[in-house]
Amino acid sequence: MKDMTDATVRPEVTGFFDPATNTISYVVKDPGSSACAIVDSVMDIDYAAGRITYDHADEIIAFVREHGLNVEWLIETHVHADHLSAAPYIQGKLGGKLGIGRNITVVQDTFGKVFNEGTEFQRDGSQFDRLFDDGDTYQVGGMTCRAIHTPGHTPACMTHVMGDAAFVGDTLFMPDGGSARADFPGGDAGELYDSIQKVLALPDETRLFMCHDYGPNGRDIRWETTVAEEKAHNIHVGGGKTREEFVRFRTERDAQLAMPRLIIPSLQVNMRGGALPPADESGRRFLKVPLNGL
Ligand SMILES: [Fe+2]
Numbered sequence: 001m002k003d004m005t006d007a008t009v010r011p012e013v014t015g016f017f018d019p020a021t022n023t024i025s026y027v028v029k030d031p032g033s034s035a036c037a038i039v040d041s042v043m044d045i046d047y048a049a050g051r052i053t054y055d056h057a058d059e060i061i062a063f064v065r066e067h068g069l070n071v072e073w074l075i076e077t078h079v080h081a082d083h084l085s086a087a088p089y090i091q092g093k094l095g096g097k098l099g100i101g102r103n104i105t106v107v108q109d110t111f112g113k114v115f116n117e118g119t120e121f122q123r124d125g126s127q128f129d130r131l132f133d134d135g136d137t138y139q140v141g142g143m144t145c146r147a148i149h150t151p152g153h154t155p156a157c158m159t160h161v162m163g164d165a166a167f168v169g170d171t172l173f174m175p176d177g178g179s180a181r182a183d184f185p186g187g188d189a190g191e192l193y194d195s196i197q198k199v200l201a202l203p204d205e206t207r208l209f210m211c212h213d214y215g216p217n218g219r220d221i222r223w224e225t226t227v228a229e230e231k232a233h234n235i236h237v238g239g240g241k242t243r244e245e246f247v248r249f250r251t252e253r254d255a256q257l258a259m260p261r262l263i264i265p266s267l268q269v270n271m272r273g274g275a276l277p278p279a280d281e282s283g284r285r286f287l288k289v290p291l292n293g294l
Pocket residue numbers: 078079080081082153170180
């Protein structure tokens with residue numbers, strides 16, 4: 001595949017950490033213009049109270065306005081299971097096109113069934129403006145960006161390369177955090193290993209930006225590393241760990257993990273591109289809880 005991206009382009013990357021879900025959202029600015037992309041935004045939910053708010057997204061919106069940026073893309077690296085996307089909310093305020101991996105349709109089919117959605121829930125990805133295939137490119141101002149299909153955590157996961165920066169979603173964590181789980185429906189530890197190799201095949205000095213950090217062993221939250229650092233030190237795949245070693249480790253670890261706290265609301269909203277479920281005749285909206293369905 002021809003790589004149209006240019007690693008000499010250095011976008012300005014600003015991370016916004018959400019302490020409620022340990023997610024990092026990014027504003028990525030083309031160095032040559034006021035164009036930007038927003039990667040993996042977060043909508044706040046108090047699940048116990050059933051209350052949706054937008055403090056985290058509003059912080060990003062304020063930043064974009066303050067710096068006079070023009071949002072060209074809202075990128076979801078995947079269908080997140082641990083936080084709700086605020087992409088449509090931000091799109092309503094700032095514009096931009098919403099993009100995700102082509103295999104969103106697989107995820108929609110799986111969870112459309114889990115949540116017993118009717119035929120009004122389209123499983124064709126039409127909630128998004130663009131479905132990326134492996135190797136697809138798009139522009140943020142003068143900067144050519146490229147989506148790389150990196151499944152394993154979920155079937156629709158993509159890594160987005162923008163200049164010398166790559167947004168890996170949940171394909172990798174910081175070197176001392178390792179990797180994300182691969183046991184959700186459609187996940188696969190072997191595929192995740194292969195996808196991680198694709199990320200590690202980028203130039204050594206590529207800046208890598210994580211979607212999550214949990215501050216392992218009490219260290220401060222961090223979200224930026226490099227391909228060289230991950231190759232040398234990642235506790236799950238660094239130092240030349242084999243596929244077999246990784247699959248064995250990942251499978252054993254995943255069997256012990258509890259479901260993410262917000263998986264039920266997250267999937268229902270994120271499979272709709274961040275839109276809330278449709279309102280009933282009285283205008284109220286509800287989330288479902290499938291019993292023994294996950
Ligand atoms: Fe995830």
